[in-house]
Amino acid sequence: xxxxxxxxxxxxxxxxxxxxxxxxxxxxxxxxxxxxxxxxxxxxxxxxxxxxxxxxxxxxxxxxxxxxxxxxxxxxxxxxxxxxxxxxxxxxxxxxxxxxxxxxxxxxxxxxxxxxxxxxxxxxxxxxxxxxxxxxxxxxxxxxxxxxxxxxxxxxxxxxxxxxxxxxxxxxxxxxxxxxxxxxxxxxxxxxxxxxxxxxxxxxxxxxxxxxxxxxxxxxxxxxxxxxxxxxxxxxxxxxxxxxxxxxxxxxxxxxxxxxxxxxxxxxxxxxxxxxxxxxxxxxxxxxxxxxxxxxxxxxxxxxxxxxxxxxxxxxxxxxxxxxxxxxxxxxxxxxxxxxxxxxxxxxxxxxxxxxxxxxxxxxxxxxxxxxxxxxxxxxxxxxxxxxxxxxxxxxxxxxxxxxxxxx
Amino acid sequence: xxxxxxxxxxxxxxxxxxxxxxxxxxxxxxxxxxxxxxxxxxxxxxxxxxxxxxxxxxxxxxxxxxxxxxxxxxxxxxxxxxxxxxxxxxxxxxxxxxxxxxxxxxxxxxxxxxxxxxxxxxxxxxxxxxxxxxxxxxxxxxxxxxxxxxxxxxxxxxxxxxxxxxxxxxxxxxxxxxxxxxxxxxxxxxxxxxxxxxxxxxxxxxxxxxxxxxxxxx
Ligand SMILES: Nc1ncnc2c1ncn2[C@@H]1O[C@H](COP(=O)(O)OP(=O)(O)OP(=O)(O)O)[C@@H](O)[C@H]1O
Ligand SMILES: [Mg+2]
Numbered sequence: 001x002x003x004x005x006x007x008x009x010x011x012x013x014x015x016x017x018x019x020x021x022x023x024x025x026x027x028x029x030x031x032x033x034x035x036x037x038x039x040x041x042x043x044x045x046x047x048x049x050x051x052x053x054x055x056x057x058x059x060x061x062x063x064x065x066x067x068x069x070x071x072x073x074x075x076x077x078x079x080x081x082x083x084x085x086x087x088x089x090x091x092x093x094x095x096x097x098x099x100x101x102x103x104x105x106x107x108x109x110x111x112x113x114x115x116x117x118x119x120x121x122x123x124x125x126x127x128x129x130x131x132x133x134x135x136x137x138x139x140x141x142x143x144x145x146x147x148x149x150x151x152x153x154x155x156x157x158x159x160x161x162x163x164x165x166x167x168x169x170x171x172x173x174x175x176x177x178x179x180x181x182x183x184x185x186x187x188x189x190x191x192x193x194x195x196x197x198x199x200x201x202x203x204x205x206x207x208x209x210x211x212x213x214x215x216x217x218x219x220x221x222x223x224x225x226x227x228x229x230x231x232x233x234x235x236x237x238x239x240x241x242x243x244x245x246x247x248x249x250x251x252x253x254x255x256x257x258x259x260x261x262x263x264x265x266x267x268x269x270x271x272x273x274x275x276x277x278x279x280x281x282x283x284x285x286x287x288x289x290x291x292x293x294x295x296x297x298x299x300x301x302x303x304x305x306x307x308x309x310x311x312x313x314x315x316x317x318x319x320x321x322x323x324x325x326x327x328x329x330x331x332x333x334x335x336x337x338x339x340x341x342x343x344x345x346x347x348x349x350x351x352x353x354x355x356x357x358x359x360x361x362x363x364x365x366x367x368x369x370x371x372x373x374x375x376x377x378x379x380x381x382x383x384x385x386x387x388x389x390x391x392x393x394x395x396x397x398x399x400x401x402x403x404x405x406x407x408x
Numbered sequence: 409x410x411x412x413x414x415x416x417x418x419x420x421x422x423x424x425x426x427x428x429x430x431x432x433x434x435x436x437x438x439x440x441x442x443x444x445x446x447x448x449x450x451x452x453x454x455x456x457x458x459x460x461x462x463x464x465x466x467x468x469x470x471x472x473x474x475x476x477x478x479x480x481x482x483x484x485x486x487x488x489x490x491x492x493x494x495x496x497x498x499x500x501x502x503x504x505x506x507x508x509x510x511x512x513x514x515x516x517x518x519x520x521x522x523x524x525x526x527x528x529x530x531x532x533x534x535x536x537x538x539x540x541x542x543x544x545x546x547x548x549x550x551x552x553x554x555x556x557x558x559x560x561x562x563x564x565x566x567x568x569x570x571x572x573x574x575x576x577x578x579x580x581x582x583x584x585x586x587x588x589x590x591x592x593x594x595x596x597x598x599x600x601x602x603x604x605x606x607x608x609x610x611x612x613x614x615x616x617x618x619x620x621x622x623x624x625x626x
Contacts, residue, residue, distance in 0.1 A: 003523035007510055012517075019505035308501045311462065312561070313490020314518045315483055 009318065013325035020298075024330065027294055031334025031383065032341065034287040035376040039342040041276040042372045044353070047362050052262050054184035055079050059258040060135055063225035063240055065096065066261075068252040074110065074222055075261060081158070081189030083112030083124040086221040087212050092247045096223055099246045101239045103228045106132035107220035109198055111211065113169045113191075123159065124190040125169060127198035127216070135224045136192055142181060150196045152177040158188040167191070170204040184363070223247075225255070284379060291387035295327065299391040306395065320392045324385065331384025335377040343369060410436045410459065410569055410600055415468030417454050417623075428454040430623035432468070436602055436616075438568075441595035443614035444604040451623040452604040453498055456573050459602065460495045461485040473568055490519050494562030494599075498573040501558055502546035509533070509542040512561045522565055532560040536590065552583030559590060563599075570594055572603040576610055588613045 007015075017024045055078050066074050070086030077084050090107050097105045109127035128136045130148065140146055140154050148154065153167065153174045161167055165176045174197065182188060195217040202216050212219055227239055240255040247253040299306075306319050346353065346364055354362045417429040429451045436442040444452050457463045459470055461477060470477045472492060480488060489495070494515075502511050509529060510517075516525035533539045536556040546554060555575055562570055572591060576584035584607070592613050595601045603614065611617050619626040 004516070004526040007506075007513070007517045012506075015510075016505050305503060305505075308497070308503060309514075309518070310486070311460065311489075311495045311497055311501070312515045312518055313486055313488075313493075313565075315486040317483070318518060 009321045010325045010329075013322055013329055016322070017326055017329060023294070023298060027291060027330045028334040028337070030287050030290050030294075031331050031380050032338040034283050034383070035335040035338025035380045036342040036345075037283050037338075038280050038379060039339050039369075039372055039376045040346065041280055042375070043342075043346060043364060043369065045276055046368070046372070050363065051079060051185055055186065056258045056262050058139065058183055058185055058187060059224070059261075060138075061224040061258060062227045062236070063223075063243055063255045063257060064261050065092070065223040065225060065243060065247055065253055065255045066221070068254050070221065071254060071256075071261075076186075077110060077124050077190075078186045079262065081124060081156070081186035083122045083189075084110055085112045085211075086110050087219040088221070088251050088253070090218050090220040092253070093220060093223055095246045096225060096243055099239070099242050101228050101231055101235065102225060102243065104132065104134050104224075104226035106134060106224045107195075108136075108222050108224060109195065109216070109219055110221035111198065111201070123169070124186065125198065126187075126190050126192050127195050128192065129195050133224075134226060139183075139187070140178060140180065140192065146178055148177060148194050148197070150194070151175055151200065152193070152197065154178045154180060154192040156180055156188040156190045156192075157182045159191060170201050172200050172204050174200075284383065288383045288386055291327075291331075291383060292390050295323075295387045295391040296394065299323065299395055303395065303398075316396055320388075320396070323392045323395075324388045327384040327388030328381060331380045331387075332377065335380025338380070339373040339376050343373070409438045409471075409473055410434075410602060411471040412455075412459065413469045413471075415455070415458055415470065416466045417451075417458060417463065418466040427466075427623050429458065429465075432620070432623070432625055434618060434625065436600055438600055439595065439598045441592065441601040441613070441615045442603070442618055443611055443616070444602065444618045444620055445606055445608070445611065446604075446620035447606060450620045452620060453573055454623075455620070456495070456571050456602070456604060459569075460493055460571055461489055462495075487520075490515060491521065491565055492568045494559075494565070494567040494570045496555075496558045496562050496570070496572040496575055498577065500546075500551075500554055502549075502554055502561075504546050506545075507542065508538065508544050508546065508549070508557055511546065511557060512564055514561060515564045519565060525564060529560075529564060532563060533557075536560050552579050552586065555579060555583070555587055556590065559587065559594075563594060567599065569600045569602065572601065574604055574606070576605060576607060581609075584610060 059078070067086060067088050070084070073084035073086055076082040087109070093105055093107050096102060106129055111125040111127070113123045113125055126136070130137065146154070151174060153176055155161055155167075155176055157180055161176050163176050163179055166173050167176060168174070169191075174193065180187065199216045201211060225243060227236055231239065240257070243255040244253055247255070309319055343364065346362070350362050350364070412432055412434050415429055415432045416427055418425055419428050432455060444455065446452055454463070458465045465478060468478070472488075475488065477485065477488065503514065506514070512529045512532060513525055516522040530539065530542070533542055538553060538557065541549065541553070549557065559572065559575065570591070575587050575591065579587065588610050591601055591603060605611070
């Protein structure tokens with residue numbers, strides 16, 4: 001005769017959980033909350049950090065010279081594509097070029113548009129000088145060899161338009177000559193053009209109020225500076241000061257390395273992720289405590305149930321397995337649901353989140369999200385195991401008999 | 409066969425020692441039906457719990473069959489209890505989250521060695537006249553039905569010994585008699601029975617009567 005089908009310990013755990021639906025759902029909800037928070041904050045932080053790295057790498061200049069007043073604006077534009085208009089006299093370019101140790105200098109001009117037809121919000125226009133540029137062109141040429149004619153623009157990946165389209169800024173029409181690859185930084189929301197093209201704006205009556213008077217190509221918003229390769233580290237460091245001094249005749253200027261320029265945001269992110277971490281830790285610890293106490297209370301209530309199992313010849317190992325299975329089922333289910341809920345929320349409010357929090361690029365592809373999701377579920381499971389082990393330990397210390405009749 | 413030698417259990421109460429079971433020795437032969445009687449608090453449950461290995465005696469030994477039960481480790485005792493001792497505890501002891509049939513099968517579910525049990529479980533349920541309640545949950549059963557199911561469950565793995573701690577308490581005399589004759593039948597089929605009661609009218613179901621008072625055998 002074949003062996004009869006037995007109720008195995010995981011099935012017993014499932015039956016116990018089903019019989020106490022409210023308790024089960026309540027505990028799962030705790031785990032869900034923890035896992036959702038952890039997933040959400042970790043994904044956001046990772047994306048913030050990735051955004052900073054992208055920005056720093058993309059810039060590819062040793063020094064960036066910006067007016068002190070406009071630093072914050074430029075930074076926000078580079079990192080998150082928040083448009084700004086910053087100007088200083090472009091003659092500074094020549095002064096800096098004369099500094100010993102400086103290899104290449106190129107001006108860039110930042111102009112914010114009014115809300116454009118293409119986009120929900122204003123767009124960052126970036127003018128560059130094709131003669132001297134060493135930052136934008138290599139980036140543009142990744143999408144193919146390109147000779148930009150006057151009136152032609154290259155658009156960032158997030159700008160909603162196609163090659164060949166016409167875009168209107170300040171009542172002036174521009175032709176889209178190329179669309180860039182995703183950069184994961186502010187450039188995705190920017191529109192690139194040569195200084196010659198930018199000069200077309202000067203005839204626009206609408207632009208007059210917003211732009212500096214006179215020839216537009218007499219202005220710059222920042223200088224990208226490359227320094228000589230054979231400088232020692234220390235000399236390279238000192239060169240920043242020389243550059244600043246050379247530039248500092250009119251407006252107060254500041255020369256940053258790309259890292260330094262972004263360090264404002266980096267430290268903001270560090271702070272934020274610090275808070276995020278603390279919050280997450282608090283969340284994890286309090287969930288663990290909540291689970292442990294709910295477990296402890298219910299296990300106390302259920303001592304009798306386990307005592308009965310003992311009288312039927314269950315070993316302590318079997319009892320502990322039942323408790324552990326219940327905890328694992330709850331925490332796995334809660335952990336997975338938490339990740340799903342969080343993922344769904346991030347997906348749904350992706351644009352809102354990236355605008356509100358100034359995250360340039362919210363990457364929640366499976367490749368990015370899977371390890372974080374895995375970590376969430378592991379943390380949830382570990383929390384469950386801790387809760388189960390704590391209650392099982394407490395229970396195993398009392399004599400079996402006490403389980404079926406409360407000991408004084 | 410159950411043999412108990414100089415069994416003592418000492419409890420602390422109000423910072424003072426007292427022996428709930430005091431130097432008890434007894435022997436119940438194979439297939440014998442022994443009834444332990446005594447007032448409330450005389451130590452019946454404590455004695456049964458030691459025989460079942462649920463509490464460790466302060467001193468003394470318990471033999472079941474040829475095995476020295478008290479010499480085993482806790483894990484060994486669990487397996488031994490599962491296979492050789494059916495214990496019906498004093499209070500309601502069905503598992504509320506499981507059906508009557510699952511309750512009866514539970515000793516087999518917990519066992520490694522028992523593989524065939526369904527037929528026996530159904531047969532036991534039929535013998536106690538509750539075959540149609542197999543899929544019910546304990547909360548829908550009466551006190552008498554619950555008691556009979558507990559006894560059937562204790563018998564599932566064909567134990568050498570059945571321990572029944574006041575199996576008739578809280579039952580009307582009709583139900584109590586049903587339970588007693590059920591246990592008599594179990595004894596008749598060769599199982600050693602140790603039963604406790606403080607109701608004298610059911611003592612004639614037993615082969616021998618052991619009186620216990622203040623933890624001592626009289
Ligand atoms: N864990 C314990 N700690 C301290 N005292 C205990 C403990 N368990 C039982 N006792 C005491 O030991 C004595 C014997 O208890 P026991 O339960 O064995 O009596 P009983 O004969 O089964 O009584 P009843 O007929 O009411 O079930 C009682 O006085 C009881 O209060
Ligand atoms: Mg008792």
